[in-house]
Amino acid sequence: MSASRTERLLNLLLALLNTKVGLPRSILREKVYRDSAENDVAFGRMFERDKVDLRQFGFEIETLTDPQNFGVDDPATTRYRIGKDSNRLPEVSLTPAECTVLLLAAQLWERAALGTAAANAVRKLQAAGGFTDVDLPAGVQPRIKPAGQAFDDVVAAMHGRHPVRFGYLAVSSGREEVRDVEPWGLGSRFGQWYLVGLDRERAAKRLFRLSRMTSAVTVLTGSTFEPPESFDVRAELDSLNELPVQHATLDVDRDRLLPLRKRANSVTPLPAGSNRDRLVVDFRDPEQLAEELASYGPHVLVVSPAELCAAVVRRLQGALDVDAVPSVPLQFPDAGRAPRARKRTSEDQLARMLQLVPFLVHHQGLHIQEVADHFGITRKALIDDLKILICSGLPEGYPDDLLDIQWEDDHVYISEHLDLNRPVRFSEEEAAALLTGLAMLGDLPALAGMAEDQPGSALESVTIKLTGAAGQAGRLAGSVAGQSVAPGQSQAFATITQAIRDGQQLHLKYLSRQRDEVTERDVDPLRLYSLDDTWYFEAYCHSKTGIRNFRLDRVEALAPNGRHVTGSATAAEDFPARLFTPSDDDVLVVLQLTRQGAGLADDYYAERTAPMPDGGLLAEVRFGNAEWLPMFVSQHGGSVRIVHPEQLRKGARAWLDAALAQYDSASDSPAG
Template sequence: MSAQRTERLLNLLIALLNSKYGLRRSELREKIYHAGAASDAAFGRMFERDKNDLREFGFDVETVMDHGWNSDDPATTRYRIGKESNRLPDVELTPHEWTVLLLASQLWEQAALGAAATNAMRKLQASGGLADVELPAGVQPRIKPAGQAFEDLVAAMHAQHPVRFRYLAGSTGREEERVVEPWGLGSRFGQWYLVGYDRLRGARRYYRLSRFTSAVSVLEKEAFTPPAAFNVRAELASLPELPLAFAVVDVRKGRLLGLRKRSAPAAVVAGEAVAGEAVAGQPGADGDWDRLAVPYRDAELLGEELASYGPNVRVVAPAELAGAVQRRLASAAAFAAAPVPSFDFADAGPGKRPRKRTSEDQLKRMLQLVPFLVHNQGLHIQDVADRFGVTRKELENDLLILICSGLPQGYPDELLDIQWEDDHVFISQSLELNRPVRFTVDEACALLTGLETLNGLPELAEGSALESVTLKLMAAAGEEGLRAGALSGPEVGPANSANLDLIRSAIESGSQLHLVYLSAQKDSLSERDVDPLRLYSMDNTWYFEAYCHSAAGLRNFRLDRIEDLTLNGKPVSSPVKPDGGFPAKLFTPNDDDTLVTVQLTGRGAGLADDYYAERTAALPDGGLVAEIRFGSTSWLPTFVAQHGGTVRILEPAALAEASRDWIEAALAQYAS
């Protein structure tokens, strides 16, 4: 969409909104399309495209037909947009309800629905104003979707397009192509599942996203209709958990403390581990190795973890698990050996993986901007830009288009009237754009799924605010809200509530903590005194951010890796505070960290956001080259192996070579 078309759409929208009886095609062509339609046929095509675009933005163009008195008096067709039918109803929320809703919206901060949640919150602020609320310490969960596939599947699901992908079938162990109508996405047993209709098999099927072996292709020229009132949470509730089994693995002496913690000597559980004959032919553990039995339910999930340990572990049985590990290592080795593509960081900016801004984005933003300014008069222009995630120059460009837009006659009192004198923005003429448009499906899903996910937090479930704000949002979302059942998030309740309660209490009282902590990267236990700052979660894994006196800096600690936690009787003593951003960053880059250049495939592109890439360059195949800062580089071979062929190190060359050697050493253990 060109800038000229953006302005034309805005003028068309204002004209149709402000016409009580509707406008004839001849009036529209003369007043709105005079510069672009050379013929009636060209005008007709442009008008039909514009009506479809307005429908995408939430405005339905009504067609009104006046029938003539007789055959000599032809019918007249007029067009208008109803002032009420497309508007978000006013939603009045209490401060407690705003707090809950703010938590729900921020679940998706780095997910596919993050932008949708932000847009929905802006619309609610424009309709009722945001109360001055603070997020409670210890209740800051977020959702980490299953990579790029999640984003692509959500987009296809809401647009109702089928998808194509390659899948590792659990029943056969073979990679097979699937063409699926995506009905719903949900989390169950710590795994994300796609539920849909498999066109090749003619039946409903379930797919674990961890078994996808290719990027997702959206078949945009095809469409489907999902079952009425489909609810993916109810659908997945009937899915049985995989049975518990034991894998026999050899682990190097003194290594992998985390894996040892949940394992036992293989001899102790040999009868439950694997059939005796499956292990009998394997060489026994020697002086450098310990043979362990590791409990697991999903071979692919455990295979991803074991592959990340490289030459420090080798799978004895079962063969399915050994194959899962080898496949990941082989994919990582093949990707590492592939030719390096040409790329250019010249146009890349700092921060998240860049997405090119379009004129559609600009028009959507301007439609949110007008009602926001009406309800928030006099804000500083930089504050407005920050609220909308744009630069001041981009915002001023929006305002310059808006003040030139209005009714077809173009008289001074028929244009949008916006001033920003002394850098404070005021609007006095809104031309029926003063109320936000109704939620899109994405926006309704983002908020309602987030609210449903918060049910797992006892401190929220006990109160009435969660239930009341959900009912208000369902009523406001209307038909779009009914489709939110196609998405469900993970359980976010903490497994170790005792540690969480102690940390929350220490945060509130300003008390220092002493902890014994298992560092997975260093594969060692350490004792630390820390000043706790805030708690948050990623899916069902909880973390707390603290100032670590041993490291003399901010660190993040997983609650499930805490071996011991006590109050040490001292008050917090560090002046360091969180940066105010939400959620807290799992990794805080520093200027003296190592700058690493990595290549990501289309499947792994989301890692650029997860690790806060400083610059990215898009590749023709949908992948990326990214620059990321790492404080410690010794674990990067683990990082590469874990993601099995979706990421590789390009620079520094010594790190790339060390990663290749490490993966080849791991593969060599399976050569026989």
């Protein structure tokens, strides 16, 4: 849809909103379409397409006929209009505590699927004037870990009610199979994301772990389906039993892999000359443990069970196979980073305009750059929007019938809004993002004591208000469910939260997986954040004289050291919190990501990206320690390869060869 079509759709919407008796086609063609249609047939086709587009935004177009011609389908006398309250977001008045809870819920999706939808939903509330600017409690930022491109594709298919096709590693047979599935719901349990739907070949409901998908998801847009009435993915996931505990037997290099050793049930030295110990480790999900073990490369050998061994070998072999793919040209767009998401369209622009007008009505006089930043667009893009808006209005075409917006001295004012003073209702994705996020916050300690009456009442009240405002759009919310983001390390969480509030330093003992050792540090805590149920805290580390990020589940001891923070760094320098803090010593690495692994560009804050013809990405990423790269490639086996520098690619290749060679040797001899 071109910019001219955007303007035409906006004019058509304004015309149909601002008529009581309706407008006939003749007036619409003359005043709205003007020279767009060459003849009546072309106009008719354009008008029907435009009506469909407006319905996609939720505007129901009423068709009125002349009483004298009742029962006669006469296009010449048929009139059209849109009710004043059609698709208007209802009034939602929120207290500061409710705004805080809602902002936490929206930011859960910040770097994950539904992130754009959550941001749009909050902007609609701000545009309606019912949202108060608030500060998050003690710098807390819970977030959902991006679940990969598969999550995005399945959500899009659920929204459009299209089946999906993907390769899947069957649990029963251990073989890869192609599945065609009607996606009814997505949810997280036990640290894994599940798809619930109808397996068409088996004609039965099935649950699929996204981590076991072996190919990209294909949305079958040529087919549709209807999910069961009142389907609730939470109820489906509640029926899941956690996988049983199994025991893994691992041969590990002596004096290596301290994180693995610390959770081992037993450690037995192997006979002299092997320089290895045999560990027995509990696990539930072989795919989850295989991801970790693959990252250890040649430093660990899986002795049993066979399923775990096969999962590790599959990852290592996948990494080697991808490395063997012919090199691609190292070409990046001059503008820098390219978006991973779909190309922005004029539909996006029109949707933004329907938020922009009411936002300006309730926020008169803002600086133009502040408005652009609020909508996440450039100043030029905002001015392009404003230029279309000031040329849009009612069919009569008089100056008083146009939207009246001025931005003199770089401050934006609006004096005529033509009944676009309220944003449109939440879309299904927007409602799902907020309502699902609110459901995941239930046990978050930071919410305690925030509400006026009792802990949790702000969460309950804002959920009720948002459910009412969402209306029918809340349907998709019942099809997406995450798990609680409450931290398992509640005592450490409370200690860090209190230290942030009081401005106190902390002394900690920390198990570093990268260094394979326990270190002691004094830090200035800045903020807490999570990816799913894994919590981190960002702090200024005095021994490293820089900002570092620490996983709570690797903190062995934590207590105030009696000193005040130095103020050497503040959380405001980088928002949101990042798992990886760039420095001048970083190594710049160019990675080739498959379509399945394209989300790693976001996870690792790629500085530049370029799309690949197969849906993958070329990404330039900073790594603080080049020695970690072989672990990275092994962990994400089959989804990423190193393109440049060449010596790092060769190093990772040698690491993978050595890791796989020991499994070849093990197959030639009985297990010890």
